[in-house]
Amino acid sequence: MADSVTSLFRSNAAHSPSMAALARESDGAGPVDFCIPCNPYFPTPAMFEDMATRLREIITYYPSSADTITAELCSLLQLPPQCVAMGNGSTELITWIDHLLVRESLAVPVPTFGRWTDQPMETGKRVDMFPLQESSGFALDLAQYAEFIRARGTKVAVICNPNNPDGGFLHKHAIVQFMDAMADLDLVVIDESFLEFADAENEPSVVHEAMLRPNVIVLRSLGKNFGLHGIRFGYLVANPSLAGRVRSMLPKWNLNSFAEHVVFMLKEHGPEYVQSLHQVRRDRMDMSGQLSSLPGLTVYPSQGNFLFVRLPVGAEGTVVRDRMLTEHRILVRECGNKIGSSSRFLRLVVRPQADVRRLVSGLEQVLYGAPRREPPGPSTLPGTATARVPRRWTA
Template sequence: MSIQFDVRTRVREDLRDLVPYDTHPYPNVIRMDLNENPYPFPEAVCQEIIKKLNSDVFTRYPDPGAVELRQALADYNGVAPDNLIAGNGSDELIQLIYLTFGGNDRTVLIPVPTFSMFKIHARITGTGVEEMRTGEDFAVPVQKLVERARAGIDIVVLVSPNNPTGTVIPPEDIMYVLENTSALVIVDEAYFEFKRETIVSHLNRYPNLIVLRTFSKAFGLAGMRVGYLISNESVIKELNKIKQPFNVNSFSQLAARTALKYRQLFDEQIGMIIEEREKLFMELQGLSGVTAFPSQSNFILFRTPVNSDKVYQELLKGGILIRNLGKVPGLEDCLRVTIGKKEENAIFLEKLGVILRDNKE
């Protein structure tokens, strides 16, 4: 007698319709879809990393507390090392927060549209999700959000600058939320370096504040998967109970520490990205029928008079990969383009212009 096994029946019922995250690794295209730093990783930083490599990086487990990295991050952010946790990208840290403070009978409130992984990780951890639509200008309705948060919300998510809209939540609005709810408030500052506006300086005032940052954007370390979390020691203590012990590998810790040491080189690249962003924004605004939304990040959200699916596919045929957001509620016929190098932006604009002219009604 053989026993029948159906793996689908063993999957949690609430996860059975979850779709795997897929970025489609298209070869031979200009990638302007994932908000990465388009410039080469600085040679001086590469050489310093190579110089510091030794056998232990490969044969020994990494420092479980990322002590040296946390000290460098403390100096960079003006906080104490005990206010920090390093993570295997922000994704791990989001999941860690939900595992610690979310779960069954807990609910997270998320203004949308925003970074989709906040909702996905909530589902994975069994945390309930409530979404709140932002206004036409993508502004977070702070008063409404606070009223809802007071009525049984456990975690509030605020992303500033927001992905995919590029909008910023004013610090006074974030502080209003922190002061008027007992919920844990996550402020995702993944794109902080492109705006230099942060709530971290108010950390000591708010015991319910968690700030997320990443090395994947401004510091060009997307391939290393390094993120970090800033909060008060009481919150860090609880998170450390759940955190995996060897979550950031030795090579990534070394790369992140070295990048911070040479951050002036990255500041130069950030300056070029911001300059190109402003040029690209003006060029997009000049295209007939296109609405470009102001951005304080390293990408621009824009809406076209042509169906976004068609624009996306035509650009892909022309060797340009961007992000199609047309199926996201509130972002109909919208796409997001990462700021590239000057020549990449020019190619993108040229091909987009041709598509719009060829499909003009």
């Protein structure tokens, strides 16, 4: 079983294998998942119970049109529907952005989400990769990035905020300045797929600024925020002309009935969603503190629902990943197949404290050969109770 499970990683060049594939190759009992960046607190058990009760009804019939589902989401987010296009996951929208709006070249800092490099390369575009430096904690210097774009004559610029896999965050005013400086480009994309988990700024999104500019698209993910990757839904926000151009290419029923059901449930569960974000931010602080106590392990600051860590000298990421899975039933994301990263780095998803104690115990044994011990209790790091709570449902 161990060999067949770990072989899935070696046969999967760009991404980790799915949980379904792992379950098929194991005894059916899934591992503790520190790999897929979900929200572990949403939907609530009551919401899952409601969906389970209505499963037959949900999957038997066609969903409403994308326009109907988009109108409901826009009512919730207080956005004009003409400025929004919903997709079957953010990757569908990235695909259409590439086909429709990227003419010849695209710039993107690396490491980052793989579709921003892979998708345009698959269609023959030039991808100008701006390397984030380990020596600066993988922070993106927007002035240097702008110079890089100008020097290469790149036509499209992408920024992920927070960035995946490192969780690096840029403040709103800096991104707005960058968008204005790049007003002559064909397109500027701000990927805010993980922004709901940030607490460094009260209102960090640039969706409203994007709607006023002719060449800016903001991409948002619902699956990540709501802990429902399998449903596949996300949306983009832009001025009506840009959003309409993408929307006109999407199939009438590109959104499934589960997506519709969840979108229409959300207005009744806003407080639970806000509380889930609050809890993830607290868990992120606690998890960072516990991992930072491991000798030789470097934990980078993150505003996402994951942490980017560098393993101690001598530790090899694929070995750590395989041993954590086969010996401890813990799934971690080794980042050797991410451009701009290496096998010395792991991305670890933020999870509840009981799971984190299990992760730390497993890492101690794999990295240092330490005997199993009673995992440490909850961290009392200062500031763990302080987190941004949105004043309302926001875009």
